[in-house]
Amino acid sequence: MWRTLLTGYQYVLLVYFSSLNILYALFSCIGLRAIVVVFAREFSQGSLRDLLERDVYKPVSILVPAHNEEVSIVGSVQSLLNLQFPEFEIVVVSDGSEDETMERLIEAFALAELPWATRQDLPSAHVRRTFRSLTHPNLIVVDKEAGGKADSLNAGLNMARYPLFAAVDADSLLDGEAILRASRLFVEDETLIGVGGTIRPLNAAVVEDGRVIEAKIPKHWLERFQILEYARAFFTGRAGWSHFKSLLIISGAFGLFRRTAVLEAGGFLVGTVAEDMELVVRLHKHFLSEGKPYNIRFTPDPICWSEVPSDLGTLRRQRNRWHRGLWETLWTHKDMLFNPRYGRLGMVAVPYFWIFEALAPVIEISGYVLVVIGMFAGFVSPRFAILFVVLAILYGMLASQLAAGIETFLSNRYPRLRDRAILLLAAFLEFVGYRQFLAIERTIATVQVPFKRGQWGKMHRKGIRSSTEAPSPADLEEERTPAGV
Amino acid sequence: MWRRYGDAAYTLMTLAIFGFETIALGALSLSFLLGSASGIASTPVEGILLGIVISTASALALLGLYLLSYHFISNMRDRWQADQLDQWTEWWVGLALTGPGEPGVNPGNRRRLPRVAVHSVLSLLEAVKGEEGDRLKEALASHGVDSWFLRRARSGHLTAKLDAIENLGKARLPQSFDHLLDLLHNAKPVVRRMSARAAGVTLAVMPPEPGPDSPHARFIHAIKHADLQPGVVQESLLLLETRAGPILRELLADPDLSDTLRWVALETVGRLGLADMADEAAASSNHPDPELRAATFRCLRRLGSVPETAEGPLLAAVDDEVDFVRVQAAHAAGFLSAEAALPRLEPHLEDTSWWVRRAAAASLARLGEIGVATVRRAAESHPDKAAREMAVQILLEADELTPAAARLATGVA
Numbered sequence: 001m002w003r004t005l006l007t008g009y010q011y012v013l014l015v016y017f018s019s020l021n022i023l024y025a026l027f028s029c030i031g032l033r034a035i036v037v038v039f040a041r042e043f044s045q046g047s048l049r050d051l052l053e054r055d056v057y058k059p060v061s062i063l064v065p066a067h068n069e070e071v072s073i074v075g076s077v078q079s080l081l082n083l084q085f086p087e088f089e090i091v092v093v094s095d096g097s098e099d100e101t102m103e104r105l106i107e108a109f110a111l112a113e114l115p116w117a118t119r120q121d122l123p124s125a126h127v128r129r130t131f132r133s134l135t136h137p138n139l140i141v142v143d144k145e146a147g148g149k150a151d152s153l154n155a156g157l158n159m160a161r162y163p164l165f166a167a168v169d170a171d172s173l174l175d176g177e178a179i180l181r182a183s184r185l186f187v188e189d190e191t192l193i194g195v196g197g198t199i200r201p202l203n204a205a206v207v208e209d210g211r212v213i214e215a216k217i218p219k220h221w222l223e224r225f226q227i228l229e230y231a232r233a234f235f236t237g238r239a240g241w242s243h244f245k246s247l248l249i250i251s252g253a254f255g256l257f258r259r260t261a262v263l264e265a266g267g268f269l270v271g272t273v274a275e276d277m278e279l280v281v282r283l284h285k286h287f288l289s290e291g292k293p294y295n296i297r298f299t300p301d302p303i304c305w306s307e308v309p310s311d312l313g314t315l316r317r318q319r320n321r322w323h324r325g326l327w328e329t330l331w332t333h334k335d336m337l338f339n340p341r342y343g344r345l346g347m348v349a350v351p352y353f354w355i356f357e358a359l360a361p362v363i364e365i366s367g368y369v370l371v372v373i374g375m376f377a378g379f380v381s382p383r384f385a386i387l388f389v390v391l392a393i394l395y396g397m398l399a400s401q402l403a404a405g406i407e408t409f410l411s412n413r414y415p416r417l418r419d420r421a422i423l424l425l426a427a428f429l430e431f432v433g434y435r436q437f438l439a440i441e442r443t444i445a446t447v448q449v450p451f452k453r454g455q456w457g458k459m460h461r462k463g464i465r466s467s468t469e470a471p472s473p474a475d476l477e478e479e480r481t482p483a484g485v
Numbered sequence: 486m487w488r489r490y491g492d493a494a495y496t497l498m499t500l501a502i503f504g505f506e507t508i509a510l511g512a513l514s515l516s517f518l519l520g521s522a523s524g525i526a527s528t529p530v531e532g533i534l535l536g537i538v539i540s541t542a543s544a545l546a547l548l549g550l551y552l553l554s555y556h557f558i559s560n561m562r563d564r565w566q567a568d569q570l571d572q573w574t575e576w577w578v579g580l581a582l583t584g585p586g587e588p589g590v591n592p593g594n595r596r597r598l599p600r601v602a603v604h605s606v607l608s609l610l611e612a613v614k615g616e617e618g619d620r621l622k623e624a625l626a627s628h629g630v631d632s633w634f635l636r637r638a639r640s641g642h643l644t645a646k647l648d649a650i651e652n653l654g655k656a657r658l659p660q661s662f663d664h665l666l667d668l669l670h671n672a673k674p675v676v677r678r679m680s681a682r683a684a685g686v687t688l689a690v691m692p693p694e695p696g697p698d699s700p701h702a703r704f705i706h707a708i709k710h711a712d713l714q715p716g717v718v719q720e721s722l723l724l725l726e727t728r729a730g731p732i733l734r735e736l737l738a739d740p741d742l743s744d745t746l747r748w749v750a751l752e753t754v755g756r757l758g759l760a761d762m763a764d765e766a767a768a769s770s771n772h773p774d775p776e777l778r779a780a781t782f783r784c785l786r787r788l789g790s791v792p793e794t795a796e797g798p799l800l801a802a803v804d805d806e807v808d809f810v811r812v813q814a815a816h817a818a819g820f821l822s823a824e825a826a827l828p829r830l831e832p833h834l835e836d837t838s839w840w841v842r843r844a845a846a847a848s849l850a851r852l853g854e855i856g857v858a859t860v861r862r863a864a865e866s867h868p869d870k871a872a873r874e875m876a877v878q879i880l881l882e883a884d885e886l887t888p889a890a891a892r893l894a895t896g897v898a
Contacts, residue, residue, distance in 0.1 A: 410487060
C-alpha cells in the first residue's frame with residue numbers, strides 16, 4: 001500500500017514539475033515580448049523628455065518608511081532628492097527608530113520641527129514630531145511611535161499631498177527616471193491604480209551622488225544567486241502575470257499607486273509582514289467586488305536598486321519573513337481561492353500562488369525525501385533518480401538564463417563578458433545547496449506562520465555608499481555584527 | 486534604456502525552447518503514465534528521460550552561447566556605433582548649416598544610409614527646427630528613408646512597426662501624417678498610442694492650412710473616432726505646442742463633443758496656459774457632470790484668470806456639494822477680487838475636507854494683504870483647531886510665518 005501511495009505521489013510530483021516548468025517558460029516568452037518588444041520601444045529618452053517638457057505627468061509623494069536605518073537613510077534620501085521629476089515630495093517616516101536615524105536626517109538635511117496640518121485618512125501610531133527641511137522644501141520627515149512598516153506607510157499617506165504615491169524602501173536607490181517612467185502610465189490610463197517596477201540587486205554597484213552609474217557582479221556567490229532570483233521574479237514572472245492582468249505582487253521596495261484607490265481600499269494592513277502583497281490582493285478584491293474598472297501592472301522600465309542580504313543569517317530571516325508573508329496574505333484572502341467571482345484571479349492566479357509558491361518548498365523537500373526513500377525501497381533506480389535530478393537542475397538553469405538573458409538587452413547591464421559567464425555558472429551552482437537551503441527555510445516558515453504572525457526579525461545591512469566614499473566606523477561595526485542577531 | 490537588436494532572434498529562441506519544453510514534459514508525463522504498469526523506472530521511460538536531459542542540456546548550451554556571443558558582439562557594436570555616431574552627427578550638422586553638396590560625400594560614401602546615420606539625424610531632428618531641420622528632412626527623403634519608415638510602419642511585424650512609428654515621430658515628416666492617423670485605428674493599443682504621439686509632433690511642425698480637409702481637421706476627426714485613452718489624447722494635444730490652440734478651440738466649441746474629450750480639452754488648455762481661451766473653457770463651469778466642472782475650475786486656476794462670465798458659477802461652486810469641485814473652485818477663486826472671493830472662502834477654512842481647507846487657505850493668502858490678514862487671524866484665533874493648523878501651514882509655505890512663530894502659534898515645544 002505504501003508503495004502504491006508513494007508511486008501515486010511521484011505522479012503528482014511529476015505533473016507539478018511539468019506544470020511549473022511550462023508556466024515558467026510561458027512567462028519567459030510573455031515577459032520577453034512585453035519587455036523587449038513593447039516597453040523598450042514605446043518610450044525613448046526623447047519621447048519622455050517631450051512629455052516632461054509639456055507637463056504630462058502627475059505629481060508624486062514618495063513615502064520612505066524607516067526603522068533603524070541610520071546606515072542607509074541619508075544616502076537613500078539624497079538619491080531620491082536627485083530624481084529627474086518636476087513635482088514630488090518625499091515623506092520619510094521614522095517608525096520608532098532607536099538608532100541615530102533621526103539625528104542623521106536632521107543633520108544632513110537641516111530639518112526644522114514644524115507643526116503640520118495632517119489628515120487622518122488612516123489610523124496610525126502617534127506622530128511625535130514633524131519636520132521640514134530648510135534646504136529641500138519638498139522633504140518632510142515624520143517621527144512616530146513604532147507601529148511597523150504598514151503603519152508608517154499609513155502615516156505617510158496621511159501626510160501625502162499628491163495624487164500618486166510611491167512606497168520606497170529606505171535601503172533602495174531609484175534610477176533617475178524611475179518615477180517619470182512609472183507615473184506617465186497613470187496619465188495614459190485613468191483606470192490604473194498600481195504599478196510595480198523592476199528591482200535589481202544593489203550590492204557591488206558603483207554609486208555616485210545617490211545614482212547607480214555601473215552595475216557590477218558582487219563577489220559573494222550568495223549575492224550572485226540573488227541576481228538570478230530577481231531576474232526570474234521580475235523579468236519573467238511579474239511581466240507574465242501583468243500581461244494576464246493578474247499581478248498579485250508589487251514589491252515593497254518600489255511601487256507607485258493612486259492614493260485615492262489605496263485609501264478607498266483601507267490603506268496598508270497593519271500586523272502583516274507582507275503589506276505590499278496584501279495591499280495589491282486587497283485592491284484587486286475591492287475593485288472586483290465593487291465592479292469598478294481598474295488595472296494593476298508591472299513595467300520593467302522604472303528600475304529600483306535594492307540591497308540584498310549578503311550573509312546567510314539575514315537571507316534566512318528575509319526569506320522566512322517573505323514566505324510567512326505570502327501565507328498570511330493567502331490565508332487572509334482565502335475566500336478568493338477558486339472563487340469564480342474574482343475571475344482569472346480567483347481561478348488561476350491565487351491558486352497558482354497557493355500551489356506553486358506557498359506549497360512549493362514543502363513539495364520540493366518531500367520530493368528529495370521521496371527520491372531517497374524510493375532508492376532505498378528499490379522502486380526508483382539510482383540511474384533514474386540521477387537523471388530526474390539532472391533534468392530538474394537543467395530546467396532551473398534554463399529558467400534563470402531566459403530571465404537573465406533579458407538583462408543583456410538593458411543598456412545598464414552587467415558590463416563584462418566575464419559577468420555573463422559568472423551568471424551562467426551561478427545558474428548551475430545555485431542548485432548545489434542554495435536552493436535546498438532556501439526550501440528548508442521556507443518549509444520552516446510554513447510551519448511558523450501561526451506562531452510568528454507580523455514578526456519581522458532584524459536585518460543586517462551594509463548601507464548605500466558612494467564609490468569614492470570610505471566606510472564609516474558605524475558601517476564597519478555593522479558589518480562585524482554576527483549573523484543571527 | 487534597452488538594446489533593440491538581437492531581440493527578435495532571442496524571442497524566437499525562447500519560443501522554440503518553450504515549445505520544446507512543453508512537448509518534452511508532455512511526453513515524459515505520458516510515458517510515466519503508460520509505463521506505470523511496468524514500474525516508474527522502466528527502461529523505456531528512462532530512455533525518454535535521458536533523451537529529454539540531453540536535448541535540454543543542448544538547449545541550455547545554445548542559449549548560453551547566444552547570450553555570451555550577444556554580450557561580446559553588442560559590446561563591440563556599442564563602441565563602434567559611438568565612433569560612427571560622432572562622424573555622422575558632424576556630417577549632418579554640416580549639411581543642416583550649409584546646405585546640400587557642401588560637406589561632400591557622407592562618411593559611409595553610399596546612397597543607402599546605415600542605421601547609425603539615421604539614428605544620428607533623428608536625434609538631431611529632435612533639436613533642430615526651421616530651415617535647418619527642413620534640409621535634414623529633405624536629405625532623409627532623398628535617401629528614401631521616409632518611404633522605408635512608412636513601409637515598416639505598415640509591416641505586420643510589431644517590432645518593425647513600433648520602431649518605424651517612433652522614428653516617424655522623431656523625423657516629423659509631413660508626408661507621414663496621414664499614415665500615422667490611419668494607425669490610430671490599429672488593433673494594438675501600443676501602436677495607437679505611439680501613432681497618436683507621433684501624429685501630434687508631426688502636425689506641430691506642419692504649416693497651417695484652411696479648409697474642412699486640412700490636416701488639423703483630419704487630426705480632430707481621427708482623435709474623436711479612435712479608441713484612445715483620454716491621457717493619450719491629452720499627450721498628443723500637448724505635443725501640438727503652438728498648433729494646439731485652434732484645435733482645442735474647435736473641440737470646445739463642438740456641442741456634440743463627448744464628455745471625455747471635453748475633459749481632455751479643458752485639461753490641455755490649462756496645461757498649455759492658453760489664457761486667450763479662458764472664455765471657451767469657462768463655458769463648462771455649469772456643466773452637470775462634476776468632473777467637468779472641476780476640470781473647468783482647474784483649467785481657470787492654471788490659466789490664472791477667471792472671465793467675468795464664470796465668476797458667478799465659480800463662487801457658487803465654492804459651496805458645491807461635491808468636495809473635489811469645491812477644491813478646484815476654491816483654488817480658482819484665488820484669482821477673483823478679494824471683495825468677491827473672501828466672504829466665500831473664509832467659511833471653508835473649517836470645511837469638512839482637508840483638501841478644501843487647504844485650497845481655501847492658499848487662495849485667501851493669494852488675495853493680497855486682506856487675504857493674508859484673514860489667514861493670520863485664523864492661525865491665531867480660529868475656534869476650529871483644523872482651520873488654525875491649516876492657516877499656520879499655509880503661512881509657513883508662503884513665508885509669511887517663521888518656523889519659531891509657527892511653533893509658538895500651535896504650541897509645539
